[in-house]
Amino acid sequence: MQVNLAQAVALLKSGGVVAIPTETVYGLAADASNEAALLQVYAIKQRPADNPLIVHIADADQVSHWAAEFPALAKKLAQAFWPGPFTLVLPAKEHVSRIVRGNQPTIALRIPNHPVALQLLKQSGLALAAPSANKFTQLSPTTAAHVTAGLGDAIAVLDGGACKVGIESTIVSVEDSDWRMLRLGMISEAAIEAVAGKPAIKNQQNLPKAPGQHVLHYSPRTPMKLFAARKDLMDFAKTSQSCAALLIGENGNNPKLPHCSFVYLPKEAAQAAEQLYSMLHTMDALNVEWLLIEAPPDAPEWVAILDRLDRAAYQ
Ligand code: TXA
Ligand code: MG
Numbered sequence: 440m441q442v443n444l445a446q447a448v449a450l451l452k453s454g455g456v457v458a459i460p461t462e463t464v465y466g467l468a469a470d471a472s473n474e475a476a477l478l479q480v481y482a483i484k485q486r487p488a489d490n491p492l493i494v495h496i497a498d499a500d501q502v503s504h505w506a507a508e509f510p511a512l513a514k515k516l517a518q519a520f521w522p523g524p525f526t527l528v529l530p531a532k533e534h535v536s537r538i539v540r541g542n543q544p545t546i547a548l549r550i551p552n553h554p555v556a557l558q559l560l561k562q563s564g565l566a567l568a569a570p571s572a573n574k575f576t577q578l579s580p581t582t583a584a585h586v587t588a589g590l591g592d593a594i595a596v597l598d599g600g601a602c603k604v605g606i607e608s609t610i611v612s613v614e615d616s617d618w619r620m621l622r623l624g625m626i627s628e629a630a631i632e633a634v635a636g637k638p639a640i641k642n643q644q645n646l647p648k649a650p651g652q653h654v655l656h657y658s659p660r661t662p663m664k665l666f667a668a669r670k671d672l673m674d675f676a677k678t679s680q681s682c683a684a685l686l687i688g689e690n691g692n693n694p695k696l697p698h699c700s701f702v703y704l705p706k707e708a709a710q711a712a713e714q715l716y717s718m719l720h721t722m723d724a725l726n727v728e729w730l731l732i733e734a735p736p737d738a739p740e741w742v743a744i745l746d747r748l749d750r751a752a753y754q
Contacts, residue, residue, distance in 0.1 A: 458572040460599025461551040464579040466569025491541030492568040497560035513613040522552035528612035555599035605713035623743040659723035663730040665752040683722040684731040708740035
């Protein structure tokens with residue numbers, strides 16, 4: 440059910456839940472200070488209670504309402520990347536609901552870079568807790584139509600167009616003068632290091648560190664396989680009953696098979712991220728036996744995309 444900005448403001452102020460656009464993915468928003476509203480978000484998503492939500496704010500001045508500390512390093516990162524696809528995890532103030540922080544001692548905060556989301560935050564005067572607007576473990580939505588397809592028409596959706604970044608925000612936790620990558624995103628590790636320096640706790644091998652980030656995540660319903668080499672993908676495609684294959688970049692001599700649809704992701708990582716979930720949603724709707732994915736290049740700008748594909752293909 441589509442709602443306009445004024446209706447979204449009214450719904451959120453009265454403790455309702457509204458799916459809202461951000462530049463990364465659509466979020467399922469509720470007043471971050473209203474526990475009954477927060478519980479509705481967990482219920483609609485069928486999300487475990489120990490998986491905390493990100494609180495979206497309009498202005499960095501609001502950080503001090505939520506966070507017990509706002510270290511200089513975190514301020515530098517906020518200045519560099521807000522508004523934007525960047526989430527800061529900071530020690531939480533005691534009054535912050537256990538529900539929104541999934542019982543963690545910390546709180547996740549982000550200023551989204553989307554005109555509709557910012558207008559909504561300002562007009563409502565609320566901070567909005569918003570996980571991605573999909574059921575637990577399923578693909579994140581990057582259009583209003585994806586939200587309705589995944590959660591049903593009873594959910595109020597504020598349509599702000601297709602998301603430009605296309606995958607979820609980079610999450611970094613900051614404690615005192617050190618930081619840690621919790622979730623990869625389109626703001627790269629190198630970009631964070633350029634502002635914050637190398638982290639002292641270099642313990643990034645065992646990603647993810649964000650609680651509730653299950654290995655099986657961001658998944659289409661159709662079984663999915665990831666292939667390092669296109670040749671192996673093609674060999675598998677030939678033996679399958681029906682499939683849809685996602686290849687990186689058009690290359691002139693595109694493969695053809697009668698029982699397989701080929702879809703092409705742009706060669707530029709930023710454009711590929713923008714289109715990734717939309718393409719996966721489309722492929723998933725074909726009801727084929729397999730989704731086959733060509734792994735992206737082994738390059739820093741692709742690591743967040745590879746992270747999502749790895750999880751989506753995990754069985
Ligand atoms: O781009 C995004 O971040 C989108 C849009 C809507 O803002 N939101 C999003 O939310 O992806 P969600 O709930 O799907 O993912 C939030 C992640 C979870 O993996 C959660 O564990 C982590 O953020 N997180 C939230 N609060 C945390 C905390 N206090 N400490 C560590 N991780 C936290
Ligand atoms: Mg999510």
